[in-house]
Amino acid sequence: MDEKKISSLELTKYFLARIKSVNKELNAFITISEEEALKQAKDADDFINSPGENPFLCGIPYAAKDLFCTKGVRTTAASKILDNYIPPFDSTVIKKIRDQKSVLLGKTNLDQFAHGSSGETSAFGPTKNPWDKTRMPGGSSSGSAAAVAAGLTPWAAATETGGSIRYPSSLCGITGWKPTYGRVSRYGVIAMGSSLDSPGAMAYCVEDIARLAEILAGQDEKDSTTGRVEVPAYSKNLSPNLKGVKIGIAEEYFLEGMNEDLKKRVEDALKQLENLGVKLVKVHVPVSAKFGSLVYAIVALSEISSNLARYDGIRYGHTANGTAKDLMEVYTRSRAEGFGDEAKRRIMTGTYVLSAGYYDAYYKKAQKVRRLIINEFADTFKNIDVLAAPTGPGVAQKLGHAADDPLFGYIVDQLNIPSSLAGLPALSVPCGFARPTDGDPFDSAQGRPERQSRDETPSMDGLPVGLQLIGPQWGEQKIFNVGYAYQQVTDWHRKHPNLA
Amino acid sequence: MKEYQSSTEYKPVIGFEIHIQLATKSKMFSPAPNNPDEKAPNTNIDEIVTGQPGTLPVANKEAIRLAAMVGLALNCEIDEFSKFDRKHYFYPDLPKGYQISQYDRPISKKGYLDIVVNGKTKRIRITRAHLEEDAGKNIHPEGLPYSLVDYNRAGCPLLEIVTEPDIESTEEGKVFLQELRNIVRYLGASDADMEKGTMRVEPNISVRKPGEKALPNYKVEVKNINSFKFAEAAINFEINRQTEILKEGKIPKQVTMGWNEKGGFTVEQRSKEEAHDYRYMPEPDLPVLQFTKSYLEDLKNKMPELPAQKRARFNEEYNLPEADIENLINWKELTYYFEEVVSEIDEWITQAPGLDRNQLIKNAANWCLQDFSALLNQNASKPQDARVTAENFAEMLMLIQQGKISTSAAKQVFKEMFEKGGEPDNIVKDLGLEQVSDESAISSVIDLVIANNVKAVADYKAGQEKSFGFLVGQAMKELKGKGNPQKINELLKEKLR
Numbered sequence: 001m002d003e004k005k006i007s008s009l010e011l012t013k014y015f016l017a018r019i020k021s022v023n024k025e026l027n028a029f030i031t032i033s034e035e036e037a038l039k040q041a042k043d044a045d046d047f048i049n050s051p052g053e054n055p056f057l058c059g060i061p062y063a064a065k066d067l068f069c070t071k072g073v074r075t076t077a078a079s080k081i082l083d084n085y086i087p088p089f090d091s092t093v094i095k096k097i098r099d100q101k102s103v104l105l106g107k108t109n110l111d112q113f114a115h116g117s118s119g120e121t122s123a124f125g126p127t128k129n130p131w132d133k134t135r136m137p138g139g140s141s142s143g144s145a146a147a148v149a150a151g152l153t154p155w156a157a158a159t160e161t162g163g164s165i166r167y168p169s170s171l172c173g174i175t176g177w178k179p180t181y182g183r184v185s186r187y188g189v190i191a192m193g194s195s196l197d198s199p200g201a202m203a204y205c206v207e208d209i210a211r212l213a214e215i216l217a218g219q220d221e222k223d224s225t226t227g228r229v230e231v232p233a234y235s236k237n238l239s240p241n242l243k244g245v246k247i248g249i250a251e252e253y254f255l256e257g258m259n260e261d262l263k264k265r266v267e268d269a270l271k272q273l274e275n276l277g278v279k280l281v282k283v284h285v286p287v288s289a290k291f292g293s294l295v296y297a298i299v300a301l302s303e304i305s306s307n308l309a310r311y312d313g314i315r316y317g318h319t320a321n322g323t324a325k326d327l328m329e330v331y332t333r334s335r336a337e338g339f340g341d342e343a344k345r346r347i348m349t350g351t352y353v354l355s356a357g358y359y360d361a362y363y364k365k366a367q368k369v370r371r372l373i374i375n376e377f378a379d380t381f382k383n384i385d386v387l388a389a390p391t392g393p394g395v396a397q398k399l400g401h402a403a404d405d406p407l408f409g410y411i412v413d414q415l416n417i418p419s420s421l422a423g424l425p426a427l428s429v430p431c432g433f434a435r436p437t438d439g440d441p442f443d444s445a446q447g448r449p450e451r452q453s454r455d456e457t458p459s460m461d462g463l464p465v466g467l468q469l470i471g472p473q474w475g476e477q478k479i480f481n482v483g484y485a486y487q488q489v490t491d492w493h494r495k496h497p498n499l500a
Numbered sequence: 501m502k503e504y505q506s507s508t509e510y511k512p513v514i515g516f517e518i519h520i521q522l523a524t525k526s527k528m529f530s531p532a533p534n535n536p537d538e539k540a541p542n543t544n545i546d547e548i549v550t551g552q553p554g555t556l557p558v559a560n561k562e563a564i565r566l567a568a569m570v571g572l573a574l575n576c577e578i579d580e581f582s583k584f585d586r587k588h589y590f591y592p593d594l595p596k597g598y599q600i601s602q603y604d605r606p607i608s609k610k611g612y613l614d615i616v617v618n619g620k621t622k623r624i625r626i627t628r629a630h631l632e633e634d635a636g637k638n639i640h641p642e643g644l645p646y647s648l649v650d651y652n653r654a655g656c657p658l659l660e661i662v663t664e665p666d667i668e669s670t671e672e673g674k675v676f677l678q679e680l681r682n683i684v685r686y687l688g689a690s691d692a693d694m695e696k697g698t699m700r701v702e703p704n705i706s707v708r709k710p711g712e713k714a715l716p717n718y719k720v721e722v723k724n725i726n727s728f729k730f731a732e733a734a735i736n737f738e739i740n741r742q743t744e745i746l747k748e749g750k751i752p753k754q755v756t757m758g759w760n761e762k763g764g765f766t767v768e769q770r771s772k773e774e775a776h777d778y779r780y781m782p783e784p785d786l787p788v789l790q791f792t793k794s795y796l797e798d799l800k801n802k803m804p805e806l807p808a809q810k811r812a813r814f815n816e817e818y819n820l821p822e823a824d825i826e827n828l829i830n831w832k833e834l835t836y837y838f839e840e841v842v843s844e845i846d847e848w849i850t851q852a853p854g855l856d857r858n859q860l861i862k863n864a865a866n867w868c869l870q871d872f873s874a875l876l877n878q879n880a881s882k883p884q885d886a887r888v889t890a891e892n893f894a895e896m897l898m899l900i901q902q903g904k905i906s907t908s909a910a911k912q913v914f915k916e917m918f919e920k921g922g923e924p925d926n927i928v929k930d931l932g933l934e935q936v937s938d939e940s941a942i943s944s945v946i947d948l949v950i951a952n953n954v955k956a957v958a959d960y961k962a963g964q965e966k967s968f969g970f971l972v973g974q975a976m977k978e979l980k981g982k983g984n985p986q987k988i989n990e991l992l993k994e995k996l997r
Contacts, residue, residue, distance in 0.1 A: 067554075068554075069552070069553060069554045075553070077553070082553065085553070087547075087552065087553070087554075088547060088552070089547045089552065089555075091554055186554075186556065187554065187555070187556050188554040188555070189554050190553040190554045191553075191554060194784035194785050195784040221558065222556060222558060223556050223558075223785075224556070224557075224558055224559065224785060224786055224787055225556075225784075225785060225787070302781060303781075303784060306586055306588065306597075306598060306779075306781055309588060309590070309596060309597025309598055310551045310553070310595065310596045310597045311553075312590060312597060314592050314595075314649070315550055315551065315552075315595065316552070316553075327592070331590055351779065354588075354779035354780075354781055355777055355779055356777045356779070359779075359780070359781075363781065
């Protein structure tokens with residue numbers, strides 16, 4: 001655009017057209033903000049045509065997970081309870097992007113209130129995986145991942161609480177960044193787990209992520225949990241030179257019964273990193289692997305039950321106020337009618353955990369174990385630069401699968417939850433394709449493993465899998481460098497699904 | 501309204517739960533304005549106050565500072581670490597479905613306030629003082645099938661102070677509340693006005709047999725008290741009500757009562773609390789507060805003089821009667837004004853020695869408490885806004901002491917200054933109020949009066965005191981009212997000896 005080869009308006013129109021034709025099948029968007037987008041594109045073009053430097057994202061279209069409050073544009077959290085909610089303010093992240101004169105294409109689909117790992121708890125219907133429309137794209141940032149993978153947007157804002165960026169990124173074959181907790185402001189991001197939520201980004205490559213990170217990161221006076229830590233020039237500092245970089249491999253992250261193809265792809269990726277000068281180091285993270293999901297269940301659900309208390313039909317959102325017979329009914333009906341099943345499940349469990357007599361046994365205890373998990377990672381990172389592992393235990397599963405299994409999220413997110421609890425940064429990069437083995441423990445909850453004959457050479461047969469790189473707190477540069485170097489010698493990130 | 505005398509058969513056991521609305525510019529967790537005087541509903545709100553999705557609280561530094569200062573003034577322990585907690589319940593005036601408050605790590609705890617009642621000092625223990633945000637207001641228009649919510653008050657900073665049940669009489673309660681109110685006002689933490697709602701008092705009252713040391717096994721909380729007078733009345737009413745029940749051999753119900761202003765009685769409030777489980781949870785959106793030693797030292801050093809210290813100082817330095825000191829202290833701005841006058845007096849004394857400092861100060865206090873207060877109240881104005889400067893006030897007092905004007909003339913001068921400003925000596929000249937104190941002048945007038953009033957003189961010499969007054973009056977008339985009364989008295993007495 002700087003060279004005037006293409007205008008923002010043209011670019012925007014291109015993406016809008018693509019969205020219109022493809023979204024019907026994928027259901028990646030809840031709201032397509034066409035009018036605003038065209039207006040923003042025109043404004044951006046005017047700015048570009050005026051003398052002076054243009055901000056990096058000027059005129060570049062993007063999509064945002066429907067958890068980011070966007071002033072004047074419907075924001076639903078994929079729930080009926082906010083079906084009609086139009087925020088009167090911008091989240092900080094959106095404001096930063098707006099200040100760059102970007103173009104908002106629309107709000108992407110997600111698991112309702114980010115409760116889920118498959119995209120199927122959305123009140124607006126599930127999103128489909130662009131690689132195989134009978135399968136899920138992962139969640140909770142299902143729409144953002146599908147939109148980027150399907151080429152409906154150059155990048156999308158997303159959030160992660162316990163795998164919600166990494167997991168769908170790996171299932172959709174794209175690059176996803178979950179920031180250090182406190183690196184990016186949560187202000188205006190509809191809250192799920194206050195001590196866990198990390199607003200981040202999904203894009204085509206690590207270079208883009210590094211650029212985005214520079215813009216999105218930073219202390220925010222409106223969010224007291226953001227860190228007073230300078231934002232380095234991530235993109236300028238990107239270095240493909242990995243000589244001497246120590247990458248830890250934890251055996252706890254290579255689960256029994258994991259998709260064999262996936263395991264191979266990850267091992268191949270690690271070999272490639274070794275060829276680039278990396279030293280692989282064996283590490284152990286037993287405490288976080290064993291207790292991570294349990295701690296997460298208690299802490300996240302408690303925070304969820306608290307954060308969802310404000311949806312009461314009194315000030316905004318779905319309400320029974322006009323027809324209820326008394327105040328109690330306003331509350332019970334607004335919430336019963338507005339919330340989906342998973343949200344209700346989590347509210348009930350979280351409320352129970354926090355109730356008198358149980359707080360010490362559950363919440364307090366869980367927070368103490370959380371400290372042990374944090375310490376375990378801190379110790380581990382004393383001897384390594386980056387921790388590498390498969391992002392998830394398997395490939396995208398068939399739609400409808402997760403609905404049968406309330407433990408689904410805990411199973412597929414167990415490789416992500418521990419580092420989320422510790423507030424660490426992570427990157428998922430595509431590292432190949434694996435054939436689904438519907439029947440083995442991670443590709444399906446039912447059935448016994450069915451071993452098929454395997455080809456040794458990696459091929460495009462199968463579904464995307466991801467390699468995750470976990471860094472120490474504030475260690476974005478480290479994981480970006482490894483990811484960047486990896487993407488210089490591979491081209492998995494350039495593969496796209498065939499769509500109209 | 502009926503006046504209730506408290507019973508002597510049972511002794512009251514009283515503790516207070518007091519909410520002070522802190523006088524900060526913005527609210528406790530958002531930049532929306534904190535203004536208790538705002539009348540238009542839903543004006544001082546923003547997206548954080550109304551609990552919009554995704555919004556986050558940011559703690560108000562000034563509120564924290566004021567809370568710590570009040571804690572120090574109440575001799576509390578301030579731990580190094582303190583935190584905020586979420587207190588969950590559903591009500592339309594609570595936007596987030598939880599209130600951000602402090603549960604197990606309040607800013608201040610284990611303090612005390614010494615009060616003096618009937619000459620005796622008593623220590624009232626402060627259990628804790630913590631910060632929290634206020635809720636909005638529900639308004640129930642009469643006869644209509646809906647209620648309205650106003651969020652102007654939602655999110656305003658509150659300091660909740662809880663005392664141990666150490667108060668054993670209505671009088672003690674009153675003195676305690678007044679002293680607490682003064683402390684809070686002198687610290688500039690709040691205007692602590694019960695009518696405005698910036699100070700809310702909820703007494704917890706029970707009674708027990710005299711000599712009984714154990715706490716009664718019940719207590720009654722009283723809400724909706726909007727003035728000190730009502731607090732007194734409510735406490736007295738409850739003491740009597742509970743005493744009657746105990747006399748019958750029953751135990752009063754542990755309930756919340758509401759004070760009915762018009763009727764002058766308490767009435768059981770429908771319990772909206774069925775054993776509330778607030779599910780307290782540490783507030784994850786706010787970091788832990790850390791009070792360093794240096795922060796607290798600094799706060800202590802910068803603390804304004806507290807009422808108790810002022811009282812002691814006024815007693816020692818100025819020798820004022822107790823009642824006067826109390827009345828001054830209870831009006832902070834007047835006290836400050838008075839002290840300015842005192843420092844002006846001290847200025848003058850260095851320039852014109854020979855003046856009676858004690859007398860001047862006593863006069864200053866009297867004028868402040870009588871004429872000045874009266875005019876201020878009549879005009880609903882504040883001492884700090886008065887047209888009378890402290891300098892001119894002091895000058896006027898000096899003119900009186902030097903005998904240049906009489907007290908009644910001074911009243912005129914003062915009124916003039918209050919209404920229009922101006923300097924005392926100019927006003928005296930303009931209004932021709934100079935007092936004649938010159939002895940020779942007075943002497944000659946007295947000679948004249950004695951000469952012209954033979955009968956009165958004889959009556960006086962015969963023992964009629966009244967005639968003396970008559971003669972003084974005559975002398976004053978000759979002097980056109982400008983005679984210095986003391987001098988006239990003195991000289992007349994002498995001449996009639």
